[in-house]
Amino acid sequence: MPQVFDTMPELTGTLDTDEDSLRWAARDYGDVVHHLPSAVLRPANAADIRTAVGFAQQHGLRIVPRGQGHSTGGQAQALGGVVVDMNQLSAIHEVGPDHVVVDAGARWSDVLRATLPRGLTPPVLTDYLELTVGGTLSVGGLGGASHQHGAQTDNVIELEVVTPDGTLTSCSPSNNQDVFDAVRAGRGRNGIVTRARLRLVPAPQTVRWHRLSYDTVEQLIEDQQRLVVTDTFDYVEGQLKVRDGEHVVELEAVSFVETASGTGRFDGLIFSEVESEIAGYWDFLNRLAAGEPLLRDAGLWDSPHPWCNLLVPGESAAQVLGQIEKELGAELYSDFGLALAYPVRTDRIATPLLALPNHDIAFLVAALRYAPADEPETVNAMQRANDSLVASTLRAGGTLYLDPL
Ligand SMILES: Cc1cc2nc3c(=O)[nH]c(=O)nc-3n(C[C@H](O)[C@H](O)[C@H](O)COP(=O)(O)OP(=O)(O)OC[C@H]3O[C@@H](n4cnc5c(N)ncnc54)[C@H](O)[C@@H]3O)c2cc1C
Structure with a gap:
């Protein structure tokens, strides 16, 4: 010692x-x-x-x-x-009719296991549920429902925090607001969240899950923007990938069957094909769990992941995604790599430290690269490609998501 x-x-x-x-x-x-x-x-x-x-x-x-x-x-x-x-601190303390109180080390999957049996859910969830409540509240926490409900940090009722001077205190929009605003998206540098009271809303049991295909990223972005302005679906996200040598440009549009807030219709959209299925709400939320064993088998789970997360103004999203599309494929992403594009309405976000582009609609663009172990040259090449994406994003008035403060 x-x-x-x-x-x-x-x-x-x-x-x-x-x-x-x-x-x-x-x-x-x-x-x-x-x-x-x-x-x-x-x-x-x-x-x-x-x-x-x-x-x-x-x-x-x-x-x-x-x-x-x-x-x-x-x-x-x-x-x-x-x-x-x-x-070490991951207890679920209380599930009420519109809130849940959890320790900050609880994972979002733990939260859902406690709330779904009561027919309740947090309004915004990240794609991957094995992240902690404290970990995502310290960055923002964006998902396919952010166009309606903002970030996870916008759906917090109260926090218990240890401030940098070693005081244990509680904070909310009406009590210690300066601490509340400094800790949400504060990257753990302005205080450690120990407990959170989170907002809950009625959960659906089933979802209508549509995958819409596009010929170009411009069309994808156009439809995503149309959908988030009209609030047609409960969940909207886009992705680019190469599978079996084919470029895939896809929009996921999901309606929550029992609690849908929009029409769930495709009026005015310009996709080329659609595949639809009905799924359980939990199965939909937990869809990434199936990918983890595949990545482990390929040796790409415990290997380097030089990822890049950008918040791009809506008007430049197609250009940044176009840059990614040209690089997709084994060399700079591996066969598993992909890029995600989550449309976000900036007027739905009220977290002061979550730096957003000055535009009505922004896209969280995530370039998810998987490098094999022991290939430092590949990691370097991926990082250089990230540097170029960062430069394009900053030139376009965008910001960086997840970077240390
Ligand atoms: C597979 C995968 C999928 C992802 N999907 C999404 C997504 O859909 N949407 C999205 O927004 N992000 C996503 N992310 C990014 C993720 O939200 C962040 O990296 C998040 O911070 C990770 O949570 P964690 O529990 O692992 O935190 P850690 O990596 O352990 O910590 C992250 C940051 O939070 C701070 N921190 C941790 N706990 C606390 C606490 N109790 N109080 C204060 N600060 C704390 C740390 O100091 C650090 O700065 C994804 C990441 C991965 C790997």
């Missing part, structure tokens, strides 16, 4: 400095940045976090919370500092 920790006040949980713990905390899903901390705090309660934050402040140590570590650029790492393993 480094000497600096000799005077750490007593904790109910543990402060671990063994090599396995430090290596675990120095690796994330991106597997590109590896910053070794001095210790990993495994808290037993929020008081442990308060103690450790106060101690870190006194000793000038960096202290960074980590959820599932699904960041791709070292955002949950602390070189020489303390990483707080939030997975």
Whole structure:
């Protein structure tokens, strides 16, 4: 144990400095940045976090919370500092008629397992459900329902937070609003969320899930913009990929059968083909779970993921996606790689630290690249391609999503 920790006040949980713990905390899903901390705090309660934050402040140590570590650029790492393993605090405390109270280390799949049996759901969910509540509230949390309900950070009623000076406090839009606004999308740098009271809405049991095909990205973007302005579907997302040598340009449009808020009709759309199915709401939400074993089998789950997440003004989305479309394929994405385009109405987002382009509609564009292990040249080439996407996005008045503050 480094000497600096000799005077750490007593904790109910543990402060671990063994090599396995430090290596675990120095690796994330991106597997590109590896910053070794001095210790990993495994808290037993929020008081442990308060103690450790106060101690870190006194000793000038960096202290960074980590959820599932699904960041791709070292955002949950602390070189020489303390990483707080939030997975230790993952209880679901209460499910009410319009809210749920959870510890910040709970994953969104845990939240849904508690709320769906009561016929309730958070209004916005990320595509992948194995991310923690604290982890996505610290970036924003965007999904296919963001065009209606904003970010996950816009659907928070109250937070319990340990502020950087080591105070455990609660905050909401009407109480400690400055803390509330600094922590949501604050990347864990303006306080550690320990507990959250989240908004719930009635959940459907089934969804009508349509996959619309397009010949060009321009057509995809045109239809996505049309759909989010008219609120026709409950969920809208687009994707580009190459499968079996064919370019696929696809829009997913989903109506929640029992709770639909729009018409769910295709009036005025310009797609070329459509495939539709009825699915259970949970099966739809959890659709990415099937991909994880395939990626593991291909050796691409625990390998580098130089991902790039951009918020692009609507008027430039087709240009940025066009740049991605030219690069899609094995060399810069691997056979599993793809790009996602989530349309977002900026007037539905009220999270001050979520920096959005100054435009009515923005797209979260995610370039999801999978590099094989032990191929640093491939990783470098993917990162150079990301640099070029970032430059195009910034030139167009866009912003970066998920980057450290
Ligand atoms: C497969 C996959 C799919 C994804 N899909 C989406 C998507 O659909 N939409 C979307 O918006 N994003 C998506 N993301 C990105 C994801 O939302 C972020 O990377 C998120 O921060 C990861 O959550 P985590 O629990 O793994 O957090 P970590 O990676 O552990 O931490 C991320 C950041 O949150 C901070 N943090 C963690 N816990 C707390 C806390 N309790 N209090 C304060 N700060 C905290 C950390 O310090 C760090 O800055 C996806 C990522 C992956 C890997």
